[in-house]
Amino acid sequence: MSSITFTWTVQPSEDGQLLRNYLREEKRISRRALADIKYKGGKITVNDQEVTVRYVVATGDVVTINFPEEKVSEWIKPTMLPLDIVFEDDHLLVLNKPPYLPTIPSKGINEESLAGAVIHYYQENGIRSTFHAINRLDKNTSGLLMIGKHRHIHDLFVKEHVKKNVRRTYLALVHGEVMDSSGTIDAPIGRKEGSIIERTVTDAVDGQSAVTHFEVVERYRGATLVQLKLETGRTHQIRVHLSHKGHPIIGDTLYGGREDGIDRQALHSSVLEFTHPLTDEVHILRRPLPKDMERLVEKWRNNLA
Template sequence: MTGLQLQWLVGDDWDGKLLREFLKEEKKLSKRALADIKFAGGSIFVNGEFATVRKTLQMNDEVEIIFPAEVRSGSIVPEKIGLDILYEDAHLLVVNKPAGMPTIPSRDHVSGTLANAVLYYYDQHGISSTFHAVNRLDKDTSGIVVIAKHRFAHDLMAKEQQNGGIHREYIAITHGIITTQKGTINAPIGRKTDSIIEREVRSDGQKAITHFRVLSRTAEETVVRVKLETGRTHQIRVHFSNLGHPLIGDDLYGGERTKIERQALHSFYCSFLHPLTLEKVSLEAPLPPDMKNWIE
């Protein structure tokens, strides 16, 4: 079984240059990807003939890459779980993850995860790939998760994420009244000394910046729209807790579960430049019922 197949036409900018340069610089194939093609069963063709990366290209050459088939980990078992799909093409799958579903299996949650659901969906649609999450959400955070359908798309999206090219925004509901209409929280975050799960604001932590804007207020809570400049573990939860306004339902960081059974946090918006089609993709995930009442 072969994996992903891609074809490109060589432009005049690459006339007389090596195929290796074209693939690495123009098409952003990593050294690992090229090594996999060479040693793990992939192929490269130019104008229908087998070629090595040392081949010199000419304008209008047709380059075809066949990636090796992906090998799945036996630790993720496909499970029949419904998916709320927001976007799909040959390279990406974007879903609206419900609260209570882990993104990937762990010692405490070996099944019922988004990864289990996606692999079942792949099997039903003849997609020979493993699970490549571009971003992850905490188990009790709902909203948008971007999944790459193959390793090459995952590599490209990871680079885009590192360069700040993936724009994500959240809706959160905090305890108490935040009096300012908008603000920025700039406070480094690190692992709490006596915990493997909890994070905290600490001087030796990693840079963490959160921007927020107030959408509405009740007598006891504030609804905020949040944009992350960095992506630290539990960043929104830690930052608002440190501000004295933990998310409602977030008992790990000082919130109370009297009105909602999980942290009130939803990833509702995501936009990015598609790494292969170069089209702008903008997506929204509707608020789940347990948070919708505050907005309305």
């Protein structure tokens, strides 16, 4: 199996730095990752000679780091499932997740999951890594989901999220006719008292800032297709915000929706935009509505729902 390896050549502007600073500041290797390389079986070489992070780099030095092998979480069961791969390179995997499949299995439950399918794919293709979800989707939400093939790219994307360099767009079919053509829902979200699953809009001190921008795509008699863009990424954010606005997602029985022709929340991650932190390439990936949502939209268009 191939190990996760990076190699760089030191440039004149980087000459004279401690290797630790070169890796941390120039190559954005996290402090934790450097500790794992030191203590968990990784290796750092300069010009094919193993060194410590106290080495002083010089122009032309070839720096190579080998990350230690990552252990797969014991509750992730490798499972052969078809993957709808939208984008892949040595660092990233972007999938179109089907509904009804959890991103990560619940601890202690031996269930099929997207994580298990990805681990099986890694094993088949010699990728020595565990599952690093960069964004997550609820079990019954479909659409674009980004996965890091190693911890370094995951660390970089966590920083990209903070800098708002990853943008997600969703489509949802909601109950009722949304009258505002566009707007912003800015309402903090916290756990609902007495529940370990549900979230709610709250003014309590433990509420986290949550901002969702929406735009009406189509109105029907009794339903609306809306496009949503997230500024934050709280658990169940879109579902909670739309319910709070009085327009729960069709099929989302947890937050007030009814199963009108669909037995899951009619929510789909349709567009993913990001700047690749290792290549600086801008990617805009799209996936149309899945068949169950497409059929539901057609019913509402024809006043048959």
